[in-house]
Amino acid sequence: MLCEKGDIMNKIDINFTVSFALAKREFIKYLRNKSRVITSIFQSLMFLFIFGFAIGNQALVSAGIIPQAILFAGIFSGVSIVMDRMLGFFKEIMVAPISRTTITIGRAIGGTLVASIQGIILITLTSIFGAFGYEPLLFLKILAAIPIIFLTAFLTTSLGNLISTRMKDFHQMQFIMTFLIMPLFFTSGAIIDFVGTPFFNFTLINPMTYCVDAMRHIMLAGNPTISVGLPLYVDILAILAFSLAFIILSAYIFRKSESV
Amino acid sequence: MATNIIEVKNLTKIFDVGTNQVEAVKGISFSVREGEIFGFLGPNGAGKTTTLNMLSTLLFPTSGTAKVAGYDINNEPDMVRKNIGMVFQEMSLDIDLTGKENLELHAIMYGVDKKTRNQRIMEMLEIVQLTDKANILVKNYSGGMKRRLEIARGLLHYPKCLFLDEPTLGLDPQTRRSIWDHIKKLNEEYGITIILTTHYMEEADALCDRICIIDHGEIIALDTSENLKGHLKGDTISLEFENFKALKKFEAKIKDFAGIHAIKIITPKTNMRQMLSKMAAIRAQMSGGKKPPAIMMDPAKHDAMSKMMRSLPTKMNIIIENGSEKVASLIKIANDSGIKIKSLTIKQPSLEEVFIHYTGRSIRDENGSRGATMREIMQRRMRSVM
Ligand SMILES: Nc1ncnc2c1ncn2[C@@H]1O[C@H](COP(=O)(O)OP(=O)(O)OP(=O)(O)O)[C@@H](O)[C@H]1O
Ligand SMILES: [Mg+2]
Numbered sequence: 353m354l355c356e357k358g359d360i361m362n363k364i365d366i367n368f369t370v371s372f373a374l375a376k377r378e379f380i381k382y383l384r385n386k387s388r389v390i391t392s393i394f395q396s397l398m399f400l401f402i403f404g405f406a407i408g409n410q411a412l413v414s415a416g417i418i419p420q421a422i423l424f425a426g427i428f429s430g431v432s433i434v435m436d437r438m439l440g441f442f443k444e445i446m447v448a449p450i451s452r453t454t455i456t457i458g459r460a461i462g463g464t465l466v467a468s469i470q471g472i473i474l475i476t477l478t479s480i481f482g483a484f485g486y487e488p489l490l491f492l493k494i495l496a497a498i499p500i501i502f503l504t505a506f507l508t509t510s511l512g513n514l515i516s517t518r519m520k521d522f523h524q525m526q527f528i529m530t531f532l533i534m535p536l537f538f539t540s541g542a543i544i545d546f547v548g549t550p551f552f553n554f555t556l557i558n559p560m561t562y563c564v565d566a567m568r569h570i571m572l573a574g575n576p577t578i579s580v581g582l583p584l585y586v587d588i589l590a591i592l593a594f595s596l597a598f599i600i601l602s603a604y605i606f607r608k609s610e611s612v
Numbered sequence: 613m614a615t616n617i618i619e620v621k622n623l624t625k626i627f628d629v630g631t632n633q634v635e636a637v638k639g640i641s642f643s644v645r646e647g648e649i650f651g652f653l654g655p656n657g658a659g660k661t662t663t664l665n666m667l668s669t670l671l672f673p674t675s676g677t678a679k680v681a682g683y684d685i686n687n688e689p690d691m692v693r694k695n696i697g698m699v700f701q702e703m704s705l706d707i708d709l710t711g712k713e714n715l716e717l718h719a720i721m722y723g724v725d726k727k728t729r730n731q732r733i734m735e736m737l738e739i740v741q742l743t744d745k746a747n748i749l750v751k752n753y754s755g756g757m758k759r760r761l762e763i764a765r766g767l768l769h770y771p772k773c774l775f776l777d778e779p780t781l782g783l784d785p786q787t788r789r790s791i792w793d794h795i796k797k798l799n800e801e802y803g804i805t806i807i808l809t810t811h812y813m814e815e816a817d818a819l820c821d822r823i824c825i826i827d828h829g830e831i832i833a834l835d836t837s838e839n840l841k842g843h844l845k846g847d848t849i850s851l852e853f854e855n856f857k858a859l860k861k862f863e864a865k866i867k868d869f870a871g872i873h874a875i876k877i878i879t880p881k882t883n884m885r886q887m888l889s890k891m892a893a894i895r896a897q898m899s900g901g902k903k904p905p906a907i908m909m910d911p912a913k914h915d916a917m918s919k920m921m922r923s924l925p926t927k928m929n930i931i932i933e934n935g936s937e938k939v940a941s942l943i944k945i946a947n948d949s950g951i952k953i954k955s956l957t958i959k960q961p962s963l964e965e966v967f968i969h970y971t972g973r974s975i976r977d978e979n980g981s982r983g984a985t986m987r988e989i990m991q992r993r994m995r996s997v998m
Contacts, residue, residue, distance in 0.1 A: 365690070369720065370720060370721050373717055373720040377706065377713075377717060381706075381709070385708070436706075440700070440702050440704040440705070441705065441706045443670060443700055444700075444718070444765075445721070446670055447669070447670055447696070447698045448693065448718075449721070450693075450721055451690055610670065610671050610672055612665050612670045612671055
């Protein structure tokens, strides 16, 4: 009913200068919030040591834990939108002469950047701790993993933003944490390996499955215990498809919802 | 004559609050001329912010529509936003950024080019006297500083139409005056149409070409300040009596007095429900749990009762022609019937009187609108968490 005219026009009305400025804001805020960086890294390392030792395959679990850490970081960018809403800054953005698409893209870039950095810090730390063993090619593997980290960050940020478009407070956010993030985490194959079991097909509806699989392709290359479920290019395409779907959906909901 | 930059038709907003519905704006229609300073004056909860939020496309109207700068708020919200600016009543700054970063981000979002940007940021920081605090994080600002930064931000770009929701609320008179000057300058030099809401009569009087008095979501009066005062056709005599009984007696005596345009009884702050529950409690107490007596006892005998009686109105305003000449005869009437007048003042009509005349109460009498207070509490809580 609303916004019929100019709908198509405004979907392509993207102001990248503004998107980047919004992304920069997110990034500055991240750098100023040291406790957030430390907490998230500590949490991931804890997961890593506990599950790594319990399951006994450090390399396999490490490759799975990194996408999960990025998942938490990506969802957090959604939390920051809820925070903006509660603190009032959201209105300032919403009343500005910029399309909702510009805002969505700004959020996506900012969140992706922040979540990627978390991922890169973690992969560096786990490698230093020897989770992937020490080998001459390790450095190259890390470099190759960076694009996967970015893709994962992009995917999870888009998901975080999608979830937050209708969230008004933290109670709802906690609900999501319990009923979405944890299942996403446990069914992604990060800790328990589902490859080769009938359950694997079911896990394909979980976008995190592809991130974990892609990460294993890279970090466990040449490892005899390697277990990957899909070709790398399928993983990448799936990640992109999920991200795009999330972004389009959140831009749509965004346009249809009130801002105050 | 100038064309209309805003045309509002039957604009309505109904909020769903649980199972209840709150009709915050009840089908209002009005228009604002290009280049005008247009003011909304109304008590808390009148629907001013809701109206502004709909005009700025942040809220969708339940029904009705409006055109802002030629664009429909329902069908072309993006185009509307390209032509407006807004200063919100509630805080909308990013507290994790510095003052200057807040201003810069705003200017970028509104497409102000880099050279103009720096120059205007400097100018606005100077006007609101925050130049030396520009590089401090906003979370370390005081409440007043935040408000000043917020206004500075809103005045950084020059849109066709600028909405200011209670722009100078809680500011010191000096800052308020320099902001008024700047608003006037934007209006005169750049032809920016300004729509503001305010609680301050002086502000409405000093700035607005036309004033729209709004109450309970309805427009009660809309005219220039001069004309609104002219409608009152007379002076206001404010009287205070010993008690409610005296007031009622006096009211009856002057019923046929020549030249009186209106008699307004000023209701004290205590609200009705509170009073009724108090009354019930007193009755129960007096009857000792038995059936309450049909007729009340002499209030003077009971402390609680007389306390309650004191919250009944004892003040009235009489709008009367040539008030200063007639006041002597009014006092005589009171003396002759043994009514004691506690105090008396005569005023030429001011906007305040206009307001009381139309809404039946003073603008500062009410409690804050619920949405606003809840969010403020939230904001405060959030700030203490971080
Ligand atoms: N989001 C909301 N949900 C439910 N009710 C709301 C909402 N926003 C406003 N209201 C109600 O609508 C009415 C009008 O509120 P509004 O904020 O527009 O008043 P106002 O004139 O701006 O008051 P103030 O002078 O206190 O700012 C009030 O009764 C308020 O409680
Ligand atoms: Mg308001």
